[in-house]
Amino acid sequence: MEPQTIAVIMTCYNRREKTLESLAGLFTQKLPPEVILTVYLVDDGSTDGTSEGVQEQYPNVKLLKGNGSLFWNGGMRRAFAEAIASDPEFYLWLNDDTVLYPDAIAKALSTYQLLKAQGELLGVVIGSTCDPQTHLLTYGGMVQKNWWHPLKFKLRPPEDKPLRCDTMNGNFVLIPRDIGAKVGNLDPNFVHSTGDMDYGLRVKQNGGSVWIVPGYIGTCPVNSLGGDCWADPKLQVWERLKKVNQPKGLPMGEWKVFAQRHAGIFWPVFWLLPYFRLLLASAFGGKMSSHINH
Secondary structure, eight states, X not given: OOOEEEEEEEEESSOHHHHHHHHHHHHTOOOOTTEEEEEEEEEOSOSSSHHHHHHHHOTXXXXXXXXXXXXXXXHHHHXXXXXXXXXXSEEEEEOXXXXXXXXXXXXXXXXXXXXXXXXXXXXXXXXXXXXXXXXXXXXXXXXXXXXXXXXXXXXXXXXXXXXXXXXXOSSEEEEEHHHHHHHOSOOTTOSSSSHHHHHHHHHHHTTOEEEEEEEEEEEOOOOOOSSSOTTOTTSOHHHHHHHHTSXXXXXXXXXXXXXXXXSGGGHHHHHHHHHHHHHHHHHHTOOOOOSSOO
């Protein structure tokens, strides 16, 4: 049987043990014999021995170096660019804090083949993760939360069959070659977050579809929003306003690109809405949710 090549795309920063645990789950996958994995990992300037640990335990990983300014979107974009040059049959985004179940990739491939047989020739396949302690849904496929807000999304829980969704978190995303060629790389307008949601929406804009794999593909704890988060109501107003424009916040320039691209003719309203809500919440001391439900 012909080899089936998958380029695994990852990025990391100072999470040595998590990164190594994620790689361990990746390299113990129960795969069909024809499947060949090549891992492209960007280490964005880690100082905790991540690169050394990866080189020692997984010498076949193609390790790329960043200077600490790439963040998630930039690191994944760099790894994606390297992978595109090798022209694999599939690209697999994998977060370095996601620990895969042994059948995760095989399940994603079989889901893709099922969808292809049903006529979904440009289908991207998303894996859902759950919390390792509570087993509750943490990341995966997302659907529009309500009809009137085109930029507000919520997670769609997996079922025992493939489910269509609107976009996704980037924790586990299987992208066929045709989609990679049509949609291209992650958008450089985004630094940390939002790039994964933008990519899922661009897949749909380019005639593709986004699907959730049946069941869970692994575990990933939800990222904490407390303490250093721009939406934390315990922070002073000036602190929240300062943090909102940081890479891990909701930078106005990035959000403007996202709104212009995906919110239709009323994009200025949806662009400014989260900042208006931030000012209101800060003024009245109330709580505020993120612009999406992670």
